[in-house]
Amino acid sequence: MAENLFKYSGRLFLIPTTLGNENPLDVLPEKVKNVLEGLNDLIVENEKTARRHIKQLLPQKSQQALHLHSLNKFTEATEIPTFLDACKEGRDMGLMSEAGCPGVADPGAEIVKIAHREGIQVIPLVGPSSILLAMMASGMNGQSFSFHGYLPIDKKERKQEIKFLERLSAEKDQAQIFIETPYRNNKMLEDLVQNLHPATRICVACDLTLASEFVITKSASDWKKTKTDLHKRPAIFIIQKEF
Numbered sequence: 001m002a003e004n005l006f007k008y009s010g011r012l013f014l015i016p017t018t019l020g021n022e023n024p025l026d027v028l029p030e031k032v033k034n035v036l037e038g039l040n041d042l043i044v045e046n047e048k049t050a051r052r053h054i055k056q057l058l059p060q061k062s063q064q065a066l067h068l069h070s071l072n073k074f075t076e077a078t079e080i081p082t083f084l085d086a087c088k089e090g091r092d093m094g095l096m097s098e099a100g101c102p103g104v105a106d107p108g109a110e111i112v113k114i115a116h117r118e119g120i121q122v123i124p125l126v127g128p129s130s131i132l133l134a135m136m137a138s139g140m141n142g143q144s145f146s147f148h149g150y151l152p153i154d155k156k157e158r159k160q161e162i163k164f165l166e167r168l169s170a171e172k173d174q175a176q177i178f179i180e181t182p183y184r185n186n187k188m189l190e191d192l193v194q195n196l197h198p199a200t201r202i203c204v205a206c207d208l209t210l211a212s213e214f215v216i217t218k219s220a221s222d223w224k225k226t227k228t229d230l231h232k233r234p235a236i237f238i239i240q241k242e243f
Helices: 030-037 047-057 080-088 109-118 130-138 155-172 182-195 220-224
Strands: 012-015 041-044 067-070 093-096 122-124 145-150 175-179 201-206 214-219 235-240
Touching (some): 012 030, 012 109, 041 047, 047 067, 080 093, 080 109, 109 122, 130 175, 130 201, 130 235, 155 182, 182 201, 182 235, 201 220
Parallel strands (some): 012 093, 012 122, 041 067, 145 175
Antiparallel strands (some): 175 235, 201 214, 201 235
16 A cells, blocks of 8 residues: 555645635635645745635634744745654645645745655645646647746846747747746746747736636737736746747
8 A cells, every 4th residue: 555655644735726816616626625624734835825825715724723834935944854743743734835836836846855755645636737727728839848937037148048948949849938027027028029030939828717817829920019918917938939
């Protein structure tokens, strides 16, 4: 049985969250709610938003009973290994992302790495991944794609990276996915249009799972003629040049 493969009886559940302020049960399976109902020990990116998300899903759950560990840029590296102590004591724990799926473009990957090293069972739960949702709807190569996180901020370095990813997409017939800080989205689209070959396809996936959602793929030359405001809206960018 699978339990014999693990050192501790406490398990680490990867708890997905919504990508915006919509009703959680519109995008999350009932199982996420059921599992979360039995968890009081959680590792979260932001305590305030985590508590709000839990309250949306489980309004009757005691907030006082929750034991939350914050995992973000302010967390001391020496603290992190202790976050999984509840699992070692036989209690199930949850790892919750700020938005979407834990461990994907998310600091929670460090916790998952430690869990595997310590012999703790990791159980991912189904939820929305903006990266995969964008890829699904892009019309680009879903058999081969690569996620690059954030591109360089420096203008010269960013131009070089955009050109590099375009070449890579053609050489490997591979979709190239990346993100930007929401307040720089408009500049990102502008940079793509200016630096890519006119025929290179650009997908913009904006406000995924929200009422204002759109996913549009068109050539760089067509995007040049399109007016859209992406300012402060969560977006995923994908490019691919035909080889």
